[in-house]
Amino acid sequence: MSVKVRGTEGALSLDAVDMKIDSVRINGRDSPFKFDNEEGRLRIPAVPRKESTVTITYTKQVADDVIVGLYKSRYGKDHMLVTDLEPAKARTVFPCKDEPLYKAVFKLTVTTDRGISVISNTLSRSEEVTKDGRMKFEFDPTPRMSTYLFFLGVGSFEERSIASGKTRLIIASRPGQSDRGKFILETSAAVLKGYEKYFRIAYPLKKLHLVALPEYHTGAMENWGAITSRESFVLLGQNSSAADQRTGASVMAHEIAHQWFGDLVTMKWWDDLWLNESFASFMDPMMIEKLHPEWDPWRDFLRFEAFRSLNADALSTTHPIQAKVKSVEEVEGIVDDITYGKGAAVLRMLESYVGKEAFRRGVSAYLRRFEYSNARGEDFWEALGKTSGLPVSRIARAWITKAGFPVVGVTTSKGKVTFSQSRFQLNGEETDGSWPIPLNLQVDGKSRTILLDGKSMSISARKPSEVVVNQRRTGFYSVLYDKGSYDRIARRFATLHSHDRAGIVNDLYLFLQAGKVGPELYFRFVSLAAGLADLLVTELVTDHLANLRAIADEAGIVRESYTEFYPAQIQRIGLFRKKGEDDSVSTVRETLAAQLVRTNTDYARKLARRFDGYQEVEPDLRAAVAVSYAVTRGKAAFDPLLRLVKDASNELERAKVYPALTSFEDPSLVENPLN
Incomplete structure (x- = not known):
């Protein structure tokens, strides 16, 4: 070199x-x-x-026992050589300044045996046969970029491509698999075009590879111009479910957002990794909503990002979004729900506070100012402050540098609503702490935002009993109403927006764990949810009850609740897919059925009968059918299930059988064959 x-x-x-x-x-x-x-x-x-x-x-x-740096991604008896360099594995591939602050233009030439393909960040500008009969590839120079974004892939790749404006999107896979990438290829082309419109900045490269890796230790990686991913996120054939498609689209929207936020503009040091990951996690539902509004991607955002990170941030072991990172060895310790989910939820809260267009203009101004360079989180807040005229820097600094989150107490009286705040912790400890909180409210039938910038404040209201706090769950805080308010909320629960209902139920689940409310109040709202056709609340309560069943199955109120809830919801949506059914219903059925068959013998027997025709079972029900077969047939089911895993042609198919293999009480059944 x-x-x-x-x-x-x-x-x-x-x-x-x-x-x-x-x-x-x-x-x-x-x-x-x-x-x-x-x-x-x-x-x-x-x-x-x-x-x-x-x-x-x-x-x-290239060692045989590594899965980072330059490594062998295996499939069958073959393999491809690929790189995975974040945060600091470029130094294992070539000597360099292996920190994000140091950017360089890479000019790559690779010589291989003939019949082998080579992929890198840019297009191959020339390919020629050498005197000794090998093939030499010379690639276009890259933009100025950090070392961790460099990519090299060498192997028998099969490609399929599509144009998105001036850019060519290319799926690269092991032989015989690229046709399964059609959905993600078309989705990614639309996502790329959508980001160019949102950022007002053209994607700077001539191509974008989506490289499907058969063996990959992480989910996906935003190498500039050559995104790598697990096959299960990219290669979605006829055996993929609606949930698989939503997940794959979300992953690609996340990684493509990084092509601007992370690649074009990069953090100076890893303590600002959160800004890259939080922003991409926030942008992916925004972009997917433009392409598939019927999916309601903010439903998944609340369930998997906002609510999950609230639970993580309520632990005593949590850390600030902007964690101190002294060395690259510490980076892995902050790749978690706080860095991704909480950071994304805080960005969503700030967007709601400053307004969508002011936020978009701030993002665009930030990217233009620091393109092909490095920046800090403070630079981003400054850009948002300039476009909105609001104190974004002060608010954001409080949220990213302090661990934990507030619980906002709401008490109502005649003509008045009073708000107070303290830090919420699952261990039930009361601790001081206050944040500048943009409260998104519905008061007297109108939406308004106020800033709770202290321990407490009050507002006037003609109908204080009808106030909704944290409307649509755009804020990263929980809300604890007084008892009278919960009674009134219960009476009009069915009329609330789905996201508001989900927020109330999730807050009560947190408060139940912390001892702030009794089980009767939480399960009262679960019972109300059992009577509603609300997809988000159904998924959320299904998650909650699965957790509670694992730790308190003998508690009568828990058993009564899931015995009522699961069958009520499956009867509402149907156990089997209907013609013309919305994909969102299918994703809920997949979640619900997987728990139902573990708790209801009749349903388990009904689905177990479909195991003999497993390959004809609709993808949304395959996991539930496999689990049903395991729980009803016992030890005799193990070998047929293991055979399904071994015969599966891709990771997506294997993943649907894994839950069934964990359903056996004898651990020796699983240990030996899988080892």
Whole structure:
């Protein structure tokens, strides 16, 4: 490799590990060097002040037992060589300054055996046969980018492509699989076009690869121009369910958002990783809503991001969104629900506070100011403050630097509503703490936003008993109403918006765990939910009851609740898919049926009878059919289920059988075959 360097005369220190350095030359002349593999440092002591070309010859062996850096992604007896470099594995592939602050233009040339494909961040500008009969690929220079975004893939890739404006979207997969990428390819093309319109900034590369990896330790990675992903997120054939499609579309919308927020503009250091990930997690439902409004992607956002991160943030072990990161080894410790989900929920709260258009203009201004460079979270808040004229920096700083979240107490009296706040914790401890909270309210039939900027405040209201706090659940806080308010909410529960109903139920679930309310109040609202056709609340309560059943199944009130709730909801939507049914109903059935068959023998027997025709079972019910077969047939079901796993042609099909394999009480059944 060769690198152009410019700077003061003296030593050049590069990150490098797990390689053999053969030689170093500066401007064509041999240079001394010192390489310490344990320290991960290559030092070149005498680099001239002027711009110079440093050429490093090195050897890198690809180990069989790694799944990061440059590794073998296996399928059957074959494999492809691919890179996965975030946060700091580029140093295991080539000597470099392996920190996000250091950006460079990469010019790549790769020589391989003939018949092998090579993929990188940019298009191949030339391919020629060498004198010894091999193939040499030369790629276009990349934009200025950080090392962790570099990508190299070498293997027998099969490709399928589509145009999105001036950009070519390309699915790359192992042979015989690319046709299964049609849905994600078309969705990604629309997502790319949507982001260009939202950001008012064109995607800067000529192509975007979506590389489906058969063996991958994480979910997906936003390498600039070459997104990598598990096959199960990209290759969605006829055996994929509606939930699989929603998940795949969401993952791609997340990673494509990174092509601007993270790749075009990159954090200076890993303590701002949250801004990259939070923003992408916030943008993906926004974009999916434009493409598939019938999916109500904010439903999934509330369930999997906002509500899940509230639960994580209520623990004593939580951390601020902007966590202190002293070394790259600490980065993995902050890849969690707080960095992704809470950060995204706070961004949504700020968008609701400043307004959608002011938020969009702030995002665009931020990206234009720092394109091809690095920035801090403070730079983003400053941009939002300028476009909105509101104190965004002060509000945002409080939310990202403090651990935990507030519970807003609501008490009503004649002509008045009073709000108070304190930090909420699942251990029930009362602690001081206040945040500047944008309260999104419905008061006297109208929506309004006020800033609770202290411990308490009151507002006037003609009908205080009808106030709704945290309307549509745009804020990252829980709401504890007084007893009289809960009685009135229960009477009009069916008339509330689905997201408001879900927020009330989820808050009560948190309060139940913390001992702030008794079980009677929570299960009162679960019983109300059992009588409603509300997809989000159905999924949410199904999640809650599964957790409660795991820890308190013998409690009569828990057993009574799921015995009532699961059958009531499955009877409402039907156990089997109807012609013309909305995909959203199918995703709820998949969640609901998986729990129903674990608690209701009649339903389990009914679905177990369909196991003999498993391949003809609709994808939404396959997991439930497999579980039903396991719980009704016992030990005799294990070998047929294991055979399904071994015979499956892709990870998506295997994943639908895994829950059934965990249904056996004898752990030795699972341990030996899977090992």
